[in-house]
Amino acid sequence: MTGISINQKESYSQLISITRMNSHYKINFFWILLLFSSVLFACKTEDAVIPIPKPDTIVPPDTTGLRKVSPFPFGAALSIDLLKTKAIYRSTVIKEFNSLTPENVMKMKNISLGRGQYKWDDADYLVSFAQQNAMRVHGHALVWYKSTPDWVTNFAGTKEDWKLILHEYIVAVVGRYKGKISSWDVLNEAIMDDGTFRDCVWLQHIGIEYIDLCFQYAREADPNVLLFYNEYGTEYSSAKRTAVNKLVADLKGRSVPIDGIGLQMHTSISRANSDIQNAIAVAAQTGLKIHISEFDIKVNPDKLQDIIFNATLAAAQKEKYRITVKALLDLPASQRYGFTFWGVCDTNSWIPAEYGCPDWPLPFDSNYKRKDAYSGLLEGLK
Ligand code: G3I
Numbered sequence: 001m002t003g004i005s006i007n008q009k010e011s012y013s014q015l016i017s018i019t020r021m022n023s024h025y026k027i028n029f030f031w032i033l034l035l036f037s038s039v040l041f042a043c044k045t046e047d048a049v050i051p052i053p054k055p056d057t058i059v060p061p062d063t064t065g066l067r068k069v070s071p072f073p074f075g076a077a078l079s080i081d082l083l084k085t086k087a088i089y090r091s092t093v094i095k096e097f098n099s100l101t102p103e104n105v106m107k108m109k110n111i112s113l114g115r116g117q118y119k120w121d122d123a124d125y126l127v128s129f130a131q132q133n134a135m136r137v138h139g140h141a142l143v144w145y146k147s148t149p150d151w152v153t154n155f156a157g158t159k160e161d162w163k164l165i166l167h168e169y170i171v172a173v174v175g176r177y178k179g180k181i182s183s184w185d186v187l188n189e190a191i192m193d194d195g196t197f198r199d200c201v202w203l204q205h206i207g208i209e210y211i212d213l214c215f216q217y218a219r220e221a222d223p224n225v226l227l228f229y230n231e232y233g234t235e236y237s238s239a240k241r242t243a244v245n246k247l248v249a250d251l252k253g254r255s256v257p258i259d260g261i262g263l264q265m266h267t268s269i270s271r272a273n274s275d276i277q278n279a280i281a282v283a284a285q286t287g288l289k290i291h292i293s294e295f296d297i298k299v300n301p302d303k304l305q306d307i308i309f310n311a312t313l314a315a316a317q318k319e320k321y322r323i324t325v326k327a328l329l330d331l332p333a334s335q336r337y338g339f340t341f342w343g344v345c346d347t348n349s350w351i352p353a354e355y356g357c358p359d360w361p362l363p364f365d366s367n368y369k370r371k372d373a374y375s376g377l378l379e380g381l382k
Contacts, residue, residue: 049084049085065095065096065097066096066097066377067095067096067097067098069378069381070339070381071329071333071336071381072328072329072333072336072337072338072339073097073098073099073136073337073338073339074096074097074098074099074338074339074340075097075098075099075100075101075135075136075138075338075339075340075341076093076096076097076100076101076340076341076342076343076344077100077101077102077103077140077294077340077341077342077343078093078100078101078102078103078126078344079103079104079343079348080102080104080105080122080125080126082344082348083125083126083129084125088368089344089345089348089368092344092345092364092368093133093344094133097135098134098135098136099135099136099137099138099338099340100126100129100130100135100136100137100138101137101138101139101140101293101294101340102122102123102126102137102139102140103140103342103343103350105122105123105126106123106126106139106140106141106173107140107141107144107147108142108143108144108147108148108149108152108169109147109148109149110122110147111123111173112149112151112152112169112173113149113151114149114151115151115155115165115168116168116172118172118173118176120176123177127177127180127181131180136182136183137177137180137181137182138181138182138183138184138185138228138291138293138338138340139173139174139177139181139183139184139185139225140184140185140188140230140293141184141185141186141187141188141230142169142170142173142174142184142185142186142187142214142218143166143170143186143187143188143190143202143210143214144185144187144188144189145188145189145190145198145199145200145201146189148200148201152165152201153201157205159205159206159207162202162205162206163206163213166202166206166210166213166214166217167213167217170214170217170218170221171217171220171221173221174217174218174221174222174225175221175222177222178221178222178225179222179224181222181225182225182226183225183226183227183228183259183260183291183337184218184225184226184227184228185228185229185230185262185293186214186215186218186227186228186229186258187211187214187215187229187230188230188231189230189231189232190211190229190231190247191231191240191243191244191247192240193233193237193239193240194237194239194240195237195239195240195242195243196243202214211247211251211256212251212254212256215227215251215256215257215258216256216257218257219257226259226260226289226337227257227258227259227260228258228259228260228261228262228289228291228293228337229244229247229248229258229260229261229262230261230262230264230291230293230294231244231261231262231263231264232263232264232265232266232294233264234263234279234282234283235263235265235267235271235275235276235278235279236267236271236275241278241279241282241283244261244283245282245283245285245286248261248286248288249286252286258288259288259289260288260289260290260291260337261283261286261288261289261290261291262291262293262294263279263280263283263290263291263292263293264293264294264295264342265279265292265293265294265295265296265324266294266295266296266298266342266351267296267297267298267320268297268298268299268301268320269297269298269299269301269313269316269317269319269320270301271320273319273320273323276320276323276324276327277323277327280292280324280327280328280331281327284331284335287335288335289334289335289336289337290328290331290335290336290337291337291338291339291340292324292328292338292339292340293340294340294341294342295324295339295340295341295342296341296342296343296349296351296361296362297317297320297321297361297373298351298355298359298361299313299314299316299317299359299360299361300313300355300357300358300359300360303355303356303357304357304358305357305358307357307358309358309360313360314371314372314373315372317360317361317371317372317373317376318371318372318373318375318376319376320376321363321373321374321376321377321380322376322377322379322380323380324339324380325339325376325377325380325381326380326381329380329381341362341363342361342362343361343362344362344364344368345362345364345365345366345367345368346359346360346361346362346364346365346366347366348362349361349362363377
């Protein structure tokens with residue numbers, strides 16, 4: 001009792017009881033806070049930014065996923081926003097694919113903010129995601145007439161100055177991902193449907209030599225990365241088909257580095273099987289690797305507004321999926337570079353917005369369920 005008076009003792013026990021009351025309130029407050037946060041968390045799961053998982057938290061690939069059952073890589077063009085925010089999108093990608101193509105974030109307009117100024121964060125995110133989930137990255141696309149930033153369009157300089165900015169850009173981008181990216185669409189859509197070269201700022205300011213330079217600069221920046229020419233429409237235009245092979249033969253003949261052809265294959269159920277098979281077989285005559293690089297099959301090519309996705313359309317789509325995979329499988333193994341969808345599920349396809357009508361072009365439905373088209377892939381792989 002030394003040193004504590006009765007009054008002091010009373011004050012002391014009052015203090016203890018106030019402290020106990022406070023702890024009681026604190027405990028109640030703690031449980032209320034926990035409950036409130038759980039409710040909030042449950043509501044926000046779909047929207048929350050998902051960090052790149054640590055390797056030990058990765059969803060194990062489904063043994064029935066395309067990445068497991070195919071002798072060549074399967075992939076999809078990925079939206080950085082969906083990958084960061086939508087858990088089912090992310091888990092489907094991890095389960096099914098072992099290759100990814102950035103749908104937009106590696107395009108020049110997205111990555112090149114000005115001369116010597118780059119926006120790397122989204123592209124870096126995709127590359128880390130791929131590394132952590134044992135996927136290869138196919139870079140898309142170094143030079144594409146539709147993705148020319150304003151600073152380039154407005155650039156004023158001599159032919160040599162234009163070569164310099166092309167060189168700076170390609171070396172910076174390919175160099176940054178050296179050893180992390182397996183392949184690049186170096187040049188995208190440089191040929192018109194009639195087989196002539198497409199006009200673009202690089203052609204205007206450098207001349208046709210710009211094509212050689214794109215491939216040479218990419219090779220200079222990464223001696224091991226595979227270099228692709230990527231094109232659409234070779235299934236419907238024989239002039240374009242011929243022009244692509246002529247371009248490739250010319251490049252090879254002059255030892256300009258090129259390793260593969262990307263056939264985009266944005267096509268539809270009304271395209272004849274033989275057109276698709278022929279486009280693949282003709283491109284393969286070059287001896288280069290063949291990438292079905294942006295595959296989707298429209299079921300509403302007539303752009304009807306009141307159409308519904310029924311069993312007949314699903315069966316027609318399944319058949320196009322089957323024969324296309326089979327055509328790739330029929331090539332020598334060394335030429336089958338892979339098969340990439342332009343999106344994952346129907347609701348993330350670019351087609352409805354672009355064509356202004358409903359469509360269901362991809363292998364997964366709006367709930368990420370495998371469609372009949374997916375079974376077509378499996379049948380084509382047998
Ligand atoms: O990110 C912005 C967003 O912030 C903004 O609110 C919104 C408003 O429109 O635009 C968003 O950007 C759009 C982006 O897609 C993401 O949705 C761009 O405007 C739009 O131009 C861009 O379209 C892409 C298009 O290439 C042009 O780059 C499509 O997603 C993409 O699927 C498409 O892909 C091309 C291949 O690269 C080459 N082959 C053809 C294929 C289809 O066109």
